[in-house]
Amino acid sequence: MNTIDRNRLLMEMAGINCVNEAEALSNALRNSPLYIDSKIRLSQAALSNFPSALKDYASLRDLDFAVTTLADYASLEAHILTYAIHSFPAWWTNPFEVDKGKDSPLSVGALLVDKKGKIVPIDNMIQDDALSLEEKFSIIEEKIDGWHKDQSQRFLNAIEEAKLAKNASPFVRALTDFFSMVLLLLGNLFVLYTFSNELLRPFFNEPDGTYLSTYAVYLPLSSMILYDILFTITKITNTRRYQGYDYVMNFSRKRLGKVLSSLNKKTVDITKYLKGHIRNKAPCDKDSMGYFVLEESKYVKGILALNRKPRHWILEAFFMGICWLLAFVLIFSLVIVIINIQRGIAI
Amino acid sequence: MSLSWLLIFPFVEILALSFFLSFHSLKKNVMSLLFPSFIILLISIIDRVSLRGQLLEGIGSAINPLIRDMWAFTAKDERSQNLASGTILLVLIFFLFYFTSWIMVTRLVTLSDPSTNNTLKKRVVKVLMSLSFLSLTSYSLLYFVSGFRAILYIEEGLLSSLFNWFVPIGA
Numbered sequence: 026m027n028t029i030d031r032n033r034l035l036m037e038m039a040g041i042n043c044v045n046e047a048e049a050l051s052n053a054l055r056n057s058p059l060y061i062d063s064k065i066r067l068s069q070a071a072l073s074n075f076p077s078a079l080k081d082y083a084s085l086r087d088l089d090f091a092v093t094t095l096a097d098y099a100s101l102e103a104h105i106l107t108y109a110i111h112s113f114p115a116w117w118t119n120p121f122e123v124d125k126g127k128d129s130p131l132s133v134g135a136l137l138v139d140k141k142g143k144i145v146p147i148d149n150m151i152q153d154d155a156l157s158l159e160e161k162f163s164i165i166e167e168k169i170d171g172w173h174k175d176q177s178q179r180f181l182n183a184i185e186e187a188k189l190a191k192n193a194s195p196f197v198r199a200l201t202d203f204f205s206m207v208l209l210l211l212g213n214l215f216v217l218y219t220f221s222n223e224l225l226r227p228f229f230n231e232p233d234g235t236y237l238s239t240y241a242v243y244l245p246l247s248s249m250i251l252y253d254i255l256f257t258i259t260k261i262t263n264t265r266r267y268q269g270y271d272y273v274m275n276f277s278r279k280r281l282g283k284v285l286s287s288l289n290k291k292t293v294d295i296t297k298y299l300k301g302h303i304r305n306k307a308p309c310d311k312d313s314m315g316y317f318v319l320e321e322s323k324y325v326k327g328i329l330a331l332n333r334k335p336r337h338w339i340l341e342a343f344f345m346g347i348c349w350l351l352a353f354v355l356i357f358s359l360v361i362v363i364i365n366i367q368r369g370i371a372i
Numbered sequence: 373m374s375l376s377w378l379l380i381f382p383f384v385e386i387l388a389l390s391f392f393l394s395f396h397s398l399k400k401n402v403m404s405l406l407f408p409s410f411i412i413l414l415i416s417i418i419d420r421v422s423l424r425g426q427l428l429e430g431i432g433s434a435i436n437p438l439i440r441d442m443w444a445f446t447a448k449d450e451r452s453q454n455l456a457s458g459t460i461l462l463v464l465i466f467f468l469f470y471f472t473s474w475i476m477v478t479r480l481v482t483l484s485d486p487s488t489n490n491t492l493k494k495r496v497v498k499v500l501m502s503l504s505f506l507s508l509t510s511y512s513l514l515y516f517v518s519g520f521r522a523i524l525y526i527e528e529g530l531l532s533s534l535f536n537w538f539v540p541i542g543a
Contacts, residue, residue: 212468253385254381254385256385257388259387260397266488268395271483272484272485275482279482324485326487327485327488
């Protein structure tokens with residue numbers, strides 16, 4: 026806002042209508058390089074999936090430019106300036122991250138902190154005599170807490186996102202897998218049984234449609250072949266579809282605790298390091314960004330990159346139908362077998 | 373008519389599962405199959421090398437009275453019946469160990485990131501696991517079919533020498 030605009034703001038406060046001016050300024054701001062570049066840079070920051078970067082990007086993108094007063098315009102401009110600062114890699118870069126990007130600073134001292142409303146690099150804040158030791162500690166702790174929250178929240182969000190994807194529940198999947206396996210085993214054994222039964226075996230070699238025993242031999246055999254083929258296809262497609270989900274569940278059960286402990290340790294390390302430099306009023310080392318890298322942070326990309334393949338509804342429905350068909354066919358053949366054994370002659 | 377042509381179906385299934393299952397599933401399956409397959413391999417080798425089929429027959433003769441009533445199969449002689457009964461027991465033991473191992477493995481195994489499945493190391497590991505799965509399941513299946521063949525009337529035919537290598541009948 027320049028002097029002319031500030032004068033207009035005063036005129037507006039005195040009761041003069043400045044709608045046209047406010048709209049013209051708002052349009053100019055929307056097309057300004059400041060807004061466009063900030064949006065581009067924040068969209069790059071949002072790719073890191075840090076919650077704070079995502080929030081900043083969403084807030085900047087959703088800003089309402091339909092202002093009717095110069096007071097609203099002034100507020101809008103202040104917001105855009107804040108987001109412009111937040112779009113710099115020195116603001117949103119997380120020292121715990123493995124893959125920081127080419128524009129990120131190499132020293133922790135070059136990262137920006139909010140010093141009572143004034144954005145400065147950590148090194149400048151360290152050497153600022155106007156601030157007390159406690160104030161410096163407080164600023165640094167707040168910033169480190171933000172990095173810690175960003176990193177841990179990113180892990181938890183990625184896992185939560187995977188859990189919320191359209192997947193069958195693990196219990197239903199385990200139950201379906203178990204019963205389909207049991208049906209496979211029982212069905213195949215029953216088909217073997219029909220070959221070994223002396224009353225049914227002749228109908229395999231010489232089928233006779235007037236005897237139910239012919240159907241008792243051939244129906245389980247044909248259903249079983251169909252079931253075997255569908256079981257294999259369903260098993261392959263399902264294991265491929267769910268491998269990402271299984272990995273996330275396995276990760277959250279077996280590795281997440283260790284990763285979060287490791288993150289806590291890194292947080293303690295960086296706090297000690299920065300407090301030491303604040304006490305000694307010494308700038309941070311030039312390559313200090315590499316000291317606190319959380320190696321496990323690379324797993325987030327794996328979780329986020331999971332390929333969620335669509336469910337094969339037609340195949341699943343067909344397989345379910347064949348499961349029931351096979352179950353009925355097996356019961357039918359079993360009844361024939363029992364009657365045959367009781368009578369001692371094939372029907 | 374020989375029934376051995378029906379073996380095509382399980383073998384095609386095993387081949388498809390070996391090479392098209394996901395990396396994680398293959399890993400869990402191979403780990404679950406290790407113990408039951410080892411038991412079957414041990415029994416078959418001991419039986420073949422030193423006992424000439426006496427072990428499977430011995431197991432079968434102990435369980436035959438129970439199995440015969442449940443299964444109601446017909447066999448040419450007592451030995452075939454005993455071999456079939458022994459094989460049924462081994463099949464049940466195999467699947468019991470397999471399911472138990474599966475439950476343990478799914479709890480204990482640590483899975484790797486599927487987005488890194490295209491690395492050379494993982495590809496080599498997957499091929500090795502596929503071959504392991506193929507050999508473990510094929511060996512067990514052939515052994516079971518060889519034990520069953522007396523009651524399935526497939527002693528004679530193209531694969532008889534192969535079956536006879538696993539479980540010698542008429543030795």
